Amino acid sequence: MGLIGIKYCGGCNPQINRSGLVRDIEKLLPPGCGLVTDHTKNRWEMAILVCGCPIACADRPAIRSMAQHWIRVGGATVDRESVPESSMADVIVGRIQALKLEFRSR
Amino acid sequence: MALKTPEQYEESLRKLNLKVYLMGELVKDVVDHPIIRPSMNSVKMTYALAQDPQHEDLMTATSHLTGQKINRFCHIHQNTDDLIKKVKMQRLMGQKTGACFQRCVGMDAINAVDSVTFEMDKKLGTGYRDRFIKFLLMMQEEDLTVDGAMTDPKGDRSLSPGRQADPDLYTRVVEKRKDGIVVRGAKAHQTGAVNSHWILVMPTITMTEEDSDYALSFVAPADAEGIFYIYGRQSCDTRKLEGSEIDVGNPQFGGHEALMVFDNLFVPWENVFMCGEYEFTGPLIERFAGYHRQSYGGCKVGVGDVLIGAAALAADYNGVSRASHVRDKLIEMIHLNETLYACGIACSSQGHQTASGNYLIDLLLANVCKQNVTRLPYEIARLAEDIAGGLLVTMASEKDLRHPEIGKVVEKYLKGVASVPTEHRCRVLRLIENITLGTAAVGYRTESMHGAGSPQAQRIMISRQGNLEHKKALVKDLVGIKD
Numbered sequence: 329m330g331l332i333g334i335k336y337c338g339g340c341n342p343q344i345n346r347s348g349l350v351r352d353i354e355k356l357l358p359p360g361c362g363l364v365t366d367h368t369k370n371r372w373e374m375a376i377l378v379c380g381c382p383i384a385c386a387d388r389p390a391i392r393s394m395a396q397h398w399i400r401v402g403g404a405t406v407d408r409e410s411v412p413e414s415s416m417a418d419v420i421v422g423r424i425q426a427l428k429l430e431f432r433s434r
Numbered sequence: 435m436a437l438k439t440p441e442q443y444e445e446s447l448r449k450l451n452l453k454v455y456l457m458g459e460l461v462k463d464v465v466d467h468p469i470i471r472p473s474m475n476s477v478k479m480t481y482a483l484a485q486d487p488q489h490e491d492l493m494t495a496t497s498h499l500t501g502q503k504i505n506r507f508c509h510i511h512q513n514t515d516d517l518i519k520k521v522k523m524q525r526l527m528g529q530k531t532g533a534c535f536q537r538c539v540g541m542d543a544i545n546a547v548d549s550v551t552f553e554m555d556k557k558l559g560t561g562y563r564d565r566f567i568k569f570l571l572m573m574q575e576e577d578l579t580v581d582g583a584m585t586d587p588k589g590d591r592s593l594s595p596g597r598q599a600d601p602d603l604y605t606r607v608v609e610k611r612k613d614g615i616v617v618r619g620a621k622a623h624q625t626g627a628v629n630s631h632w633i634l635v636m637p638t639i640t641m642t643e644e645d646s647d648y649a650l651s652f653v654a655p656a657d658a659e660g661i662f663y664i665y666g667r668q669s670c671d672t673r674k675l676e677g678s679e680i681d682v683g684n685p686q687f688g689g690h691e692a693l694m695v696f697d698n699l700f701v702p703w704e705n706v707f708m709c710g711e712y713e714f715t716g717p718l719i720e721r722f723a724g725y726h727r728q729s730y731g732g733c734k735v736g737v738g739d740v741l742i743g744a745a746a747l748a749a750d751y752n753g754v755s756r757a758s759h760v761r762d763k764l765i766e767m768i769h770l771n772e773t774l775y776a777c778g779i780a781c782s783s784q785g786h787q788t789a790s791g792n793y794l795i796d797l798l799l800a801n802v803c804k805q806n807v808t809r810l811p812y813e814i815a816r817l818a819e820d821i822a823g824g825l826l827v828t829m830a831s832e833k834d835l836r837h838p839e840i841g842k843v844v845e846k847y848l849k850g851v852a853s854v855p856t857e858h859r860c861r862v863l864r865l866i867e868n869i870t871l872g873t874a875a876v877g878y879r880t881e882s883m884h885g886a887g888s889p890q891a892q893r894i895m896i897s898r899q900g901n902l903e904h905k906k907a908l909v910k911d912l913v914g915i916k917d
Contacts, residue, residue, distance in 0.1 A: 335491075336490075338489050338490075340736075341530075365487035385491075
C-alpha cells in the first residue's frame with residue numbers, strides 16, 4: 329500500500345486526540361503500509377488531513393495540492409460525517425482500503 | 435537557515451553579550467540564570483513547535499519575500515487567513531507554556547513598520563522601506579527573535595516629551611552624524627528583551643513638530659554597545675532560586691519584562707526607519723497597538739485554557755466536580771475565555787490590506803478585544819481561586835511535603851480525593867497560584883490590564899473608530915428627523 333501522508337492542522341484547540349488517532353491508524357494498517365509527515369519530496373497519492381475541530385482550517389487549496397486523494401478528519405468527523413472518536417481509526421483505515429481498491433480498478 | 439531549531443536558538447543567545455542587571459548584580463550567564471531561564475524556555479518553544487508536524491501549520495508561514503518556509507513570528511501578514519492563524523498560534527503557545535512567550539511584540543512591530551515605512555517613503559520620498567526590508571530578510575533568514583520596543587518611561591504624563599524635567603524620559607536622538615544617530619533614553623516593560631537577538635524601537639506617543647527628535651524608529655542588535663537591561667521583579671520570583679519544582683507552580687516556563695536603557699547608543703543610518711517624521715508617529719503607534727491588542731485575543735486565551743483546566747482538575751481533586759455551582763463556574767470561565775478569542779478572531783477576519791500589501795486588523799474590533807482583556811481574565815482568575823479553595827495560599831511548601839518526618843503529616847492532611855496523590859493536588863494548586871498571584875500573574879493579570887496600552891488607550895481608539903455620527907443618522911432616519 330506504500331506511504332500515506334499525514335498533514336496536521338496547527339492544533340490550537342483540538343476536540344480529538346490527533347496524535348493518538350494517528351497512532352491508532354498506524355497500528356491498524358497492513359504490513360508494508362506506513363504514515364509519513366514529510367511532504368517535501370513528492371506529491372502523496374493519498375493523505376489524511378488531521379484537524380482537531382470541524383472548522384478544519386488546514387483544509388485549503390495549498391494543502392489539498394499536496395496529495396491526490398484526501399481523507400479529511402475535522403474533530404470527530406471523517407469526510408464531514410460524524411464518527412465517534414473511538415471508531416475513527418477503524419473508519420479511516422476502511423476508507424484507505426476502499427480508496428486503494430478504487431485505484432487498482434482504474 | 436530560515437527555521438532555527440530550539441537548540442540553535444538557545445546557542446545563539448549564548449553568543450550574545452547582553453548586559454543584564456538583576457537584583458543589583460550584573461548577570462554572568464543570562465541563559466541559565468534560574469530566574470531568567472523559564473522565560474527563555476517559553477521563547478524556545480516558539481522554535482520547537484515550528485519543527486513539529488502537529489503544529490507547523492500554525493507556527494510557520496511562507497515568506498512573501500523569498501517563498502521560503504519561515505517562523506510565523508517573522509511573517510508579514512498577507513491576508514486575513516494569516517491574521518486568524520496568528521491568533522490561533524498565540525492561543526496554542528499560551529496553552530503550551532501557560533505563560534507569556536514574548537515573541538509577539540517583534541511580529542507586531544515588523545507588521546506596523548512595514549506599512550508605515552512604505553507610506554512614509556511614498557509621501558516624503560524617504561528611503562526607509564528598503565532598509566526595513568533588508569532587515570526583515572535577515573530576520574526571516576536567521577529566524578530571529580526581535581523585541582518590539584515602544585513604551586517610554588514618560589515621566590510627568592501632563593508634559594510633552596520636550597518639556598520633561600529630564601529630556602531622556604522619552605527616547606530621543608541626541609546627535610545626528612554622517613554615518614548614523616546617537617540615541618539616549620529608555621524603554622520600559624520590555625517583554626522578552628533579554629531573550630531577543632535584536633530590538634526594534636518605535637516612538638511611544640504621537641509626536642508634534644516640536645518633539646520631532648523623539649519621532650524615532652530603528653533596529654539594533656540586543657547586545658549593542660550602549661544598551662543595557664535592568665530585569666523586572668515578579669511576585670514570588672525568588673522561589674526559582676530554591677530548587678523547588680512544585681512551589682514555582684510552572685517549573686518549565688515563564689515570561690519577563692526589563693527596563694531597556696540606551697546610553698548614547700550609536701545606530702547606523704541603514705538601521706534607522708524613522709527620524710523626525712513626526713506626522714507618521716500616530717499611524718505607527720496606532721497600528722502596532724492594534725496588532726498587539728489583537729495578540730491578546732490569542733495569548734491570554736491560551737493561558738486561560740490552562741487556568742480553566744487547572745481549576746477543573748482542582749475541582750476533581752477536591753471531590754467537588756459534580757457540584758452544580760462548580761460546573762457553572764467552569765462554564766462561566768469558558769464563556770469569558772471564548773469571548774476574548776471571538777474578539778481576536780473577529781478583528782482578524784475583518785482585516786484589510788494596506789498600501790504596502792500587508793494586512794491590518796480591524797482596529798475598532800482589536801481595541802474592543804483588548805478592552806475585554808483588561809477585564810475578563812480578572813474574573814476568570816477570581817473564579818479559579820474560588821474553585822481552588824483557600825489552600826491555594828495556605829499550602830505547605832514542597833520541602834515540607836518531602837520532609838522525612840512532617841512529610842507524612844502534610845501528605846495526610848492535604849489529601850483531597852483518596853485516589854489522587856497529595857502531590858498532584860499541590861502541583862495543580864501551585865500552578866493556579868502561579869497564574870493568579872505568582873510570576874505568571876504578571877502576564878495573565880496586570881499585563882492584561884496594561885500591556886498593549888492601558889484601558890483608557892483603547893477607549894480613546896473606540897471613541898475614534900466607533901462611528902457615532904452614523905448611529906445618530908440611523909436614528910434620525912428611523913424617526914423622521916430631517917436636518
